[in-house]
Amino acid sequence: MPDIETSLFRRAVVALNGGPSDARIVRLVAAQAVKTKAELIAVHVVEIDWTLPLDADIAGRSEDVQRVLDSAETIAEAHKLTMEPVLLQARDVAAAIVDEATERDADLLVVGLPYRKRFGGEFAIGRTVPYILQNAPCAVWVVREPMSEETT
Amino acid sequence: MIGGRRPLQGRKLGDKRLRVERPHAPYFRYTGKGQLTAKEAASIPTTPGARLIARIRAVLLGRPLHQDAELGERLSKRKALAIFSSDAISSSAYATEEIILAFTLAGAGALAVGLALEVAIAIAVLLAVVAFSYRQVCVAYPTGGGSYSVSKANFGKVASLVAASALLIDYNLTAAVSTSSAVEQLVSAIPGLDPLRVGIGVTALGLITLANLRGVREAGNIFAVPTYLFLFSALMMIAIGAYRILVLNEGHQPPPPEIVASTTVTAQAVGVVLLLRAFASGAVALTGTEAIATGVPAFKPPESRNAATTLLVMAGILAVLFVGITFLATNFAVYPIEHPKQTVIAQVARIVYGDNIAFFAFQTFTALLLFLAANTSFAAFPRLAAVLGEDGFFPRQFSFRGDRLAFSTGIVLLGLIAASLVVVAGGHTHALIPLYAVGVFIDFTISQAGMIRHWLRTRSPGWKRRLVINAVGCVATAIVAIVVTSVKFVDGAWFVVVLIPILVSMMLFIRREYDDQERELDVREDIIIEGPHREQRVVIPVNGINRAVVQAVNFGRTMSRDVRAVYVTEDSEEGEGLRQRWERQVPGVPLVIVESPYRAVISPVLAYLDVLDQAWPPDKEAPITIVVLPEYVARHWWERLLYNQTAKRLKAAILGREHTVIADVPYRRDR
Numbered sequence: 030m031p032d033i034e035t036s037l038f039r040r041a042v043v044a045l046n047g048g049p050s051d052a053r054i055v056r057l058v059a060a061q062a063v064k065t066k067a068e069l070i071a072v073h074v075v076e077i078d079w080t081l082p083l084d085a086d087i088a089g090r091s092e093d094v095q096r097v098l099d100s101a102e103t104i105a106e107a108h109k110l111t112m113e114p115v116l117l118q119a120r121d122v123a124a125a126i127v128d129e130a131t132e133r134d135a136d137l138l139v140v141g142l143p144y145r146k147r148f149g150g151e152f153a154i155g156r157t158v159p160y161i162l163q164n165a166p167c168a169v170w171v172v173r174e175p176m177s178e179e180t181t
Numbered sequence: 182m183i184g185g186r187r188p189l190q191g192r193k194l195g196d197k198r199l200r201v202e203r204p205h206a207p208y209f210r211y212t213g214k215g216q217l218t219a220k221e222a223a224s225i226p227t228t229p230g231a232r233l234i235a236r237i238r239a240v241l242l243g244r245p246l247h248q249d250a251e252l253g254e255r256l257s258k259r260k261a262l263a264i265f266s267s268d269a270i271s272s273s274a275y276a277t278e279e280i281i282l283a284f285t286l287a288g289a290g291a292l293a294v295g296l297a298l299e300v301a302i303a304i305a306v307l308l309a310v311v312a313f314s315y316r317q318v319c320v321a322y323p324t325g326g327g328s329y330s331v332s333k334a335n336f337g338k339v340a341s342l343v344a345a346s347a348l349l350i351d352y353n354l355t356a357a358v359s360t361s362s363a364v365e366q367l368v369s370a371i372p373g374l375d376p377l378r379v380g381i382g383v384t385a386l387g388l389i390t391l392a393n394l395r396g397v398r399e400a401g402n403i404f405a406v407p408t409y410l411f412l413f414s415a416l417m418m419i420a421i422g423a424y425r426i427l428v429l430n431e432g433h434q435p436p437p438p439e440i441v442a443s444t445t446v447t448a449q450a451v452g453v454v455l456l457l458r459a460f461a462s463g464a465v466a467l468t469g470t471e472a473i474a475t476g477v478p479a480f481k482p483p484e485s486r487n488a489a490t491t492l493l494v495m496a497g498i499l500a501v502l503f504v505g506i507t508f509l510a511t512n513f514a515v516y517p518i519e520h521p522k523q524t525v526i527a528q529v530a531r532i533v534y535g536d537n538i539a540f541f542a543f544q545t546f547t548a549l550l551l552f553l554a555a556n557t558s559f560a561a562f563p564r565l566a567a568v569l570g571e572d573g574f575f576p577r578q579f580s581f582r583g584d585r586l587a588f589s590t591g592i593v594l595l596g597l598i599a600a601s602l603v604v605v606a607g608g609h610t611h612a613l614i615p616l617y618a619v620g621v622f623i624d625f626t627i628s629q630a631g632m633i634r635h636w637l638r639t640r641s642p643g644w645k646r647r648l649v650i651n652a653v654g655c656v657a658t659a660i661v662a663i664v665v666t667s668v669k670f671v672d673g674a675w676f677v678v679v680l681i682p683i684l685v686s687m688m689l690f691i692r693r694e695y696d697d698q699e700r701e702l703d704v705r706e707d708i709i710i711e712g713p714h715r716e717q718r719v720v721i722p723v724n725g726i727n728r729a730v731v732q733a734v735n736f737g738r739t740m741s742r743d744v745r746a747v748y749v750t751e752d753s754e755e756g757e758g759l760r761q762r763w764e765r766q767v768p769g770v771p772l773v774i775v776e777s778p779y780r781a782v783i784s785p786v787l788a789y790l791d792v793l794d795q796a797w798p799p800d801k802e803a804p805i806t807i808v809v810l811p812e813y814v815a816r817h818w819w820e821r822l823l824y825n826q827t828a829k830r831l832k833a834a835i836l837g838r839e840h841t842v843i844a845d846v847p848y849r850r851d852r
Contacts, residue, residue: 074198084188088201092211095203099210114206119198128191128198 037061038137038168040068042130043112044161047073047097050141054172055101058139059108069112071101072129074122088118123160131166138165142173230818243395256479258491263405264557265476266495268355268469270408271554273415273502274547275362275610276466277301277510278517278525282611283459285516300459301507304466305500307657311470312496314629314654317647318474319488321635327475328628329565335634336627339685344627345569346684347620350677352562354617355468356555356599360385361610362524363551369527370544375520378608383600385552390596393559394589404556407549412498414543419505422533426512454668461665464618466503470496471624472557509533555599563591573695574688615673622662623681629655715840716804718743720793722786722831723772723811726762729848733811734770736846740807746772749785782827783834790841806841814849 043058045051055071062069075088088094098114105112119125130138140161147153162169189198205211208223226232256264280297322331329348333341364382368374374381425431473492480487506526509515515528527544534540563579567588570580576590583589606612632651636644666674704710719737723730723746730746737744746763750756756774763772775785790806797803810828815821832843 096211124196125198
């Protein structure tokens with residue numbers, strides 16, 4: 030089994046979806062990053078549907094969207110780390126995350142996964158995580174939310 | 182539009198994404214709905230001059246601290262004893278000396294050998310009474326029972342302000358007396374420093390002020406060390422000295438011949454007044470006793486019990502030190518020497534330890550403890566001033582925390598007052614003592630009286646026993662307050678007696694001012710604020726036609742249709758020339774030319790505004806007159822002297838005029 034220390038990263042992209050898992054994954058990554066003073070990049074992608082132009086003034090105007098990145102930055106600062114916040118607008122969230130991680134030459138991509146069930150009771154993984162797992166050139170950590178009472 | 186957008190091509194065709202700039206990010210953070218929190222960058226000044234000042238401040242005082250950096254550290258009993266009792270314990274360094282001095286100055290120096298110890302024991306008994314009384318305060322006020330809060334809760338405004346005034350005076354004197362005494366301890370060890378007393382004292386206060394402005398953590402271990410070093414070495418000194426007196430029979434020395442020669446009072450003729458004077462002088466030993474009761478919330482749980490226990494331990498230690506040092510001083514017949522200054526405690530230490538490293542170490546520890554005692558005032562005074570500021574009795578800036586989370590205004594004020602006291606007293610502790618104990622005992626009395634009221638009001642379990650303890654404390658401290666004030670009245674206590682009512686009146690005056698202002702600005706909760714209902718008109722004083730004026734006119738036009746320019750001149754031809762140009766270039770805005778043969782500029786404009794008001798139809802509500810001032814922005818600080826002087830005078834003259842608003846329209850040069 031490889032030494033856990035050697036598998037640590039130097040630059041991680043943390044994909045935030047604006048949900049409750051964001052704080053958990055930022056805390057997790059920050060706790061690891063502190064050890065090696067790794068670089069952290071928080072990415073939040075706002076999906077723009079095809080009825081609007083890609084450069085529609087959506088993300089920049091939304092306080093809620095800004096808050097997603099600002100909250101992550103606050104958690105990172107509490108760990109005495111600097112986190113670069115990146116706000117994106119894209120047609121496809123997963124592709125945008127992978128492209129940003131590739132362009133940034135990240136060696137780790139961390140993504141949260143909400144625990145959801147399809148109608149009929151089967152676990153629903155969605156489109157984003159499989160795409161990332163399939164296309165990301167770096168290591169990927171998927172942090173699944175714990176099951177809540179409603180979902181079990 | 183918030184932020185720019187930068188399109189980026191993804192790895193696959195069609196995978197486009199857009200990076201959205203976040204212009205707020207360097208300066209602010211969204212922390213809630215409609216809520217922004219400023220980051221450090223937002224607090225950095227923008228002008229070069231202000232930036233330079235900020236940099237100097239950062240070097241001197243440290244970088245600004247975040248609000249969350251405030252420590253809420255809870256103290257163990259051991260640590261709290263060291264931190265809260267430095268003020269009280271340090272008074273043992275000069276209390277004995279004050280008793281002996283009281284005898285010497287009354288021409289009864291030789292009698293101090295026989296009587297000082299009895300006086301010290303009487304004061305120790307009083308200390309026990311006060312300690313037991315304050316123990317009740319710890320129990321009743323777990324949120325911190327300073328005499329101000331106790332009296333505020335039980336008596337109301339005036340009594341609490343008397344207590345607050347006495348406390349404020351007390352804190353200033355603690356800082357000054359402790360510093361002076363610390364310097365005297367240093368001078369006793371190194372007599373060559375005697376001429377520099379005042380300078381050393383003021384420098385020390387300056388450094389303490391600076392350290393506190395940087396935000397000293399009084400909970401730090403560093404503050405516990407001097408107290409325990411002093412305690413250890415002082416108790417050892419008492420033990421060795423007592424052994425030499427009681428076992429080796431080295432004590433019972435006669436007073437020095439010069440003291441005997443100066444003694445004019447016989448043992449039989451010692452009056453009550455002299456004894457009371459000595460008692461009043463030694464009563465300074467009790468100063469600082471209430472510190473623990475004030476700081477109950479800083480203790481580890483159970484806060485009240487731990488604070489009460491620590492208070493009794495502190496009182497016990499103080500009593501042992503005070504009586505012990507007096508016992509040694511009287512047995513070794515030690516008298517204070519003024520030139521060069523040799524304090525009683527220094528002489529006792531020199532006799533016990535010898536003229537060696539142990540003596541110098543003891544003097545250093547004593548001086549350190551006294552400086553630490555001065556430092557406790559720098560924590561307490563600004564905090565009380567902040568509380569008074571919040572209650573509206575002190576200017577509000579006293580309750581604002583500075584860059585380093587310290588109450589900077591209070592710290593600076595205390596530093597200045599304490600330094601002035603040291604200068605006025607010439608660095609002599611004795612000169613300040615008559616002012617000292619008066620405020621302290623007034624405080625004790627008010628606080629204990631407040632406690633009596635508290636028990637009568639709450640009637641909580643065991644209230645009768647507690648009430649008796651506080652009643653005894655109240656009566657005892659009230660008697661001492663009267664004694665101290667009357668026997669030291671001429672020596673300086675009168676100053677405190679006069680100062681307290683002045684301070685109380687000042688605080689009541691400030692509160693009345695704030696109350697009046699609040700009443701004036703109050704908006705009833707049931708009123709719905711609709712749009713403005715007064716008409717607006719714009720008046721623009723101009724000096725010709727230039728870009729700044731054009732900008733001001735354009736701005737004025739956005740606020741009202743009724744816009745007019747006013748040009749004051751002494752030369753009618755020049756005025757007429759301007760009118761022709763004005764009508765051609767600025768149509769729709771009438772220019773009023775005011776000829777001023779007496780060459781005044783400001784008054785004619787004001788008179789014109791008055792005329793406008795008088796010409797307004799009396800049946801209509803008076804309009805808002807907006808005076809728009811074109812202002813040329815200087816590029817350098819020295820350029821400010823060259824421009825806008827008339828505008829400044831005009832602004833000052835208009836400020837406060839009814840229904841009149843001033844609007845500065847700055848014109849900035851492009852390069």
